[in-house]
Amino acid sequence: IVELSSGKEIRVEKTPSNDIFRVNPGAFIVGFSFKPDYAFDAKTLTAIRLRGYPNSDFKELETALYSIDKKLTEIVDENHTLQLLKEDDEEKTEQRASLEREISELKDKKEESQRLEAEASERLASSMARLKDRRSEVANAQETLRELQSDIKKAETDLRRVTKEVRLFPVDQEGFVREGGRNIKNYLLMSIPFVAIICLISYNLLAGAVELSVLINTDDIKIDVWTIFLTRIPFVLLAITLLEVCGYAVGRFIFEMIKINRQRLDIAKLSIIAKDVSDASGYNTDLNDEDLWERNTSLKMELLREHLKEEVGETFSYKGTAAQSALKGAIERIRKGKADLNES
Missing domain, CATH: 1.20.5 (Single alpha-helices involved in coiled-coils or other helix-helix interfaces)
Known part of the structure; x- marks a missing residue:
């Protein structure tokens, strides 16, 4: 039993541990006492130890x-x-x-x-x-x-x-010139066989004559001249005929080539004349190059028609390009139709 300074008592019931009994009141005390649980249970206090502050x-x-x-x-x-x-x-x-x-x-x-x-x-x-x-x-x-x-x-x-x-040579004339050149080449090719025949016959004649002259000048061989002459007559006639035919053919080809070349020169002359005339007539005018070219071409074709009137019909006339010809034809038909309407 612990008596506090405030007058209260704290009863602590605790079983001793290893015969040691510890109590921590945590306050100021004025006294304490021990009271065993059983009256007849004798307990012996071996020591009392107090720890604290007064x-x-x-x-x-x-x-x-x-x-x-x-x-x-x-x-x-x-x-x-x-x-x-x-x-x-x-x-x-x-x-x-x-x-x-x-x-x-x-x-x-x-x-x-x-x-x-x-x-x-x-x-x-x-x-x-x-x-x-x-x-x-x-x-x-x-x-x-x-x-x-x-x-x-x-x-x-x-x-x-x-x-x-x-423009000296329009399209049609240029084609004519090209065609003339092709014809000249064809004539040259066709004349080659005839020239070859003439050369071959001439060579055979000369070779035979030389051989005959050699035989005649030989004393060991007796040759009858009349017999040789008579036997050679058919060959000579045939050779003359072939030479005449081949010569005529070659001459005709040469004549045609000269004729074509002359026509080409004539066309060139006509073109130059037409160009000079067109340029002179179109000087200081309002005509453009196309109009001048059309007039130049028309004049050249007229001159060509007059020059070749034996080969080209009198009714031929230059009417410009295909488009211009079609346009002019349409205009003429329209005018003709209007005229017919006015007359009716």
């Missing part, structure tokens, strides 16, 4: 406890501060790590930027080189263009000159 030391203990509590509070505050500092340090550490990562990323970006800058510099240098080459190519192309323009001007001049020369 009332006189309580104030000092309280002061010490207050000081300890204050220190503990300060320690807690400091611990809290340290915890905050630790958290702040961890946050700053994280921030530092984040900054280091950002710095690393920035370094990587810087290296990437430097690499891209180097590549861009290389591309720029390559582009500048290509630009220089392109400028050189453009300069060469311009020079080539100037040369081509000069060549075009020369070609246009030559074209105008050739056109004027070509």
Whole structure:
């Protein structure tokens, strides 16, 4: 039984452990006593040990406890501060790590930027080189263009000159000239066999005459001249006939070739005359080149008709190209139809 300073009693019922009985009242006491559970159960106290503080030391203990509590509070505050500092340090550490990562990323970006800058510099240098080459190519192309323009001007001049020369021979006359050239070649080819026959017969006659003269001049051989003459008459007649026929054929072919060549010269003369007349008549007029060419062609065809009137009918007249002829025919039919309507 424990008597507190407040007058209360605390009864502690507890079984001893290893014959030791411990009680911790946790307050100021004024006394205590032991009371066994059984009256006839004898207990022997071997020792009593008291631990605690007297009332006189309580104030000092309280002061010490207050000081300890204050220190503990300060320690807690400091611990809290340290915890905050630790958290702040961890946050700053994280921030530092984040900054280091950002710095690393920035370094990587810087290296990437430097690499891209180097590549861009290389591309720029390559582009500048290509630009220089392109400028050189453009300069060469311009020079080539100037040369081509000069060549075009020369070609246009030559074209105008050739056109004027070509217009000396219109399409129909040019075809006539080509046909005449083909006829000359055909006559030459056809005359070759006749010339060959003439050459062969002439060679045989000369060779036979030489051989006969040799035989006549030989004393050992007696030759009857009349017999040779009579036997040679058929051969001579045949040779003369062949030579006459072949000579006539070759002469006829030569005559036709001369005639064709003369006609070509006449056509050239007519073309030159027609061109000069057309140019002279169209001088200082409003006629264009096409009209002058049509008039030139018409005049040449009229001159050609007059020149070849034995071979071309009198009713022949030049009516221009096929399109012009069709257009003129349509206009004439329309005019004729209107005239018939007016008369009716």
